[in-house]
Amino acid sequence: MVYQRLFKQDENLNLSTHTTCRLGRWYLAPETQARYGDNRDFQQLNEPHRIVHETAHKALHAAQEKNWSQVLLEINDMESASLDVSALLDNLSH
Template sequence: MNLSNNLTPSLSLPSIRLAIYPYAKDKTFGLLAKVDHIVFKQNGYIAIDKGEQCPERQAVQVSSHDCRLGKWYCEGIGLEEFSETAAYSSLETPHADVHHQVQRAIELIQKDWISDQGIHNQLIESVKRFESASTEVMTLIDDMVEQKHQPSASTD
């Protein structure tokens, strides 16, 4: 959203606040959703590193609908505020892929990935895939906010 295009010198301070507040609120909600996603990913890395039963491993053994971002997306503010955007409908696949690949990587570290080059390569590929999907998730969250606040292209 380019606020300078929406704010003209004739607007009063209360009008400016009304124009900025909804965008700032949604941007903040998007940032909180991204933090939840980063925490999930960090727990995945810790679980991969520890390679054993640990709280972080348990934290990532949830579906993409049951994690904090999934709840935001499926039943919370994400659904309420952003479901009309194109980016919203695109989020589910990369988000599910992050979960699948993190869980796959955790499965692979239970095998002899140090000695078996094939398993080692699969582990590296899973990490690359969840990082790629994660980047897409982060971009789509930003896109949802921007799409919601784009000026409508109505013709009068």
């Protein structure tokens, strides 16, 4: 969604947070906490997930200001954190 908004230069800055998106709701669900709460990969998931949302939000704001170098920095950080999230989720699935 962030890429679509950047590409279209969409002025909508509303994004879900790391606690209101589907992954965040799953992460915070009591059933999920009971099942994975003691798992180290699960415990490490929150921070990179938060960073994905934070940097996406910053990228959209930078785009509104036409600060393209800042957009690229934020997207780079978002992608890095997203890879961390994917790796942690992959570990949980095994």
